[in-house]
Amino acid sequence: MICYKKDVAVLAQLVEHFHGKEKVSGPNPENGSNMFKMLIIYAHPGHDGSHAYFLEQIKEILKDKQQANYEVIDLYAINYNPVLQYSELYSAGRREVSPENLAFQEKIKAADCLLFIYPTWWQNMPAILKGFMDRVFVSGFAFVYKLGVPIGLLKNKKAAVFSATGGPRLYSRFFVKDQSVSVLTKDILAFAGIKARGFSVGSSSKLTEVNKPRLRKIAEKTLRYLLDK
């Protein structure tokens, strides 16, 4: 009987984890403002390509909309160290979190929505961003296990993920299943309880006049998703 009860509890938690995503609606009233708080994580070493242009469009639209306050964490500009140290290895019971990463955790907690911008490299995110996720989205902050079932701790937030690819859109979508975006939206953000959606554009090895309107449209779509109440 005890075993049965435990099974039901585990099942309930599994359902909650995989299907129980609540509707996320608007800025957190605890923030004391009706403006959204948006945290943008930019993981590109340059400021003149497609991703920089996308970020520029986001900033421009946000300025017009007056619906959100935003902050950009530019991982390359701050020379972020992505290498997880042994003292931080929570899977081995080591739980150190550096003051820099604690400050990032506070910013994430305080944000209503997150926007990740990074290029697709080898069908994945750049190492600097992967290391940021390893070191910041740690157990006890982003998730916990209860009865062996993962529980996301970062509820009531939305995230959007934008990544351009050099290859054509159809290839990324149907042959690679948008892995570079889904590893973040599904395997990390949804795991942490965050409602997340990916946005992508193909054939973008170079920023061209043809790409610019496409990037603008995707930026608009991304913000519609993030700021929809």
Ligand SMILES: Cc1cc2nc3c(=O)[nH]c(=O)nc-3n(C[C@H](O)[C@H](O)[C@H](O)COP(=O)(O)O)c2cc1C
């Ligand atoms: C190291 C590296 C790996 C890449 N891997 C891929 C890939 O797996 N698939 C793909 O379609 N494009 C790949 N690309 C192309 C980039 O996605 C493309 O150059 C980038 O999105 C362009 O954006 P930017 O102008 O902001 O740099 C790769 C580029 C680099 C430098």
